[in-house]
Amino acid sequence: MEYKDHSGHGEVSAKKRTAWERSHPITKELLDKGAQEFMSKERHPQIDQAFSPKVNCVCCMDEGTAHMERGSKLFMAGSGILYPAASWDDRLNRVADLFIDLHITEITSHDGCGAAGIAFKRDGREEGTGCRTADDYGKKWCSDLQAVMDVRLKVQEGIEGIQNVHIYEHEMERPGEFHIARVVWFDATGKFTKPDMLGEEIPKGFAINYHAFASRGMRDYPLSELEVAIKIAFSDHGFDKEFTKDHPFVIIVIAKDENQKKEVTELINGIIQGNDKISQFISRIRIDGFIHE
Numbered sequence: 001m002e003y004k005d006h007s008g009h010g011e012v013s014a015k016k017r018t019a020w021e022r023s024h025p026i027t028k029e030l031l032d033k034g035a036q037e038f039m040s041k042e043r044h045p046q047i048d049q050a051f052s053p054k055v056n057c058v059c060c061m062d063e064g065t066a067h068m069e070r071g072s073k074l075f076m077a078g079s080g081i082l083y084p085a086a087s088w089d090d091r092l093n094r095v096a097d098l099f100i101d102l103h104i105t106e107i108t109s110h111d112g113c114g115a116a117g118i119a120f121k122r123d124g125r126e127e128g129t130g131c132r133t134a135d136d137y138g139k140k141w142c143s144d145l146q147a148v149m150d151v152r153l154k155v156q157e158g159i160e161g162i163q164n165v166h167i168y169e170h171e172m173e174r175p176g177e178f179h180i181a182r183v184v185w186f187d188a189t190g191k192f193t194k195p196d197m198l199g200e201e202i203p204k205g206f207a208i209n210y211h212a213f214a215s216r217g218m219r220d221y222p223l224s225e226l227e228v229a230i231k232i233a234f235s236d237h238g239f240d241k242e243f244t245k246d247h248p249f250v251i252i253v254i255a256k257d258e259n260q261k262k263e264v265t266e267l268i269n270g271i272i273q274g275n276d277k278i279s280q281f282i283s284r285i286r287i288d289g290f291i292h293e
């Protein structure tokens, strides 16, 4: 999320404008048809390939990593760096438990991670963290986590354990300077793990696995990720003022049935309305959803 504008602000604005226009036709189709029709098998014959009940890799909720080809992904801001905990070590233990439970084999950090930026500020920046930059702090999180997981899994020396990969800006599905997310994929099925299988045929979006946490009594956590996603979208780092009533930022609830869609939509509505910092954007946000059985 660090705003690297080596060439002056004007050039970034122009690049952002181009990215917005490029994302327009597919997002307009979603807005016109509604998510249920837009995400149907008729429109996307390969849609089932975007779903998997198992995950192997953890990547950030950031659209730049969520839409990468990297197998079946558990989306989690900064690979868990913002997970609620009493301390760094407590967080490592809690996140390691979760990832081992899910049979995760690969964890990732990435350039310009907004979640690492939030954690860097939370923990006292350079002085408090001992890291020079937020990205370094994100990498430290993943290497500490890898070590804790390897110990838990009793990985012996010389044997390959958990993979820890840093994703560089040029590998990501967005420019380094800003976010291009038009939507949030808010997945209550826990199976929408490979949006990359739909390529350019769906809008890029932040991806949140509601089910993975809600099913473990941690419902508030994915909602806090949603709050982060909305704040980024409506900031300098996102499309911000490009979002209007007619071209809203869309939260797409992915549900297993009508009841779940209704329940999760109401929950999201309540979160947005009850939070001063994001309720101001409400007229430029649309909540939509689709059912995938």
Ligand SMILES: [Zn+2]
Pocket: 060, 061, 062, 077, 078, 110, 112, 113, 114, 115, 116
């Ligand atoms: Zn990130």
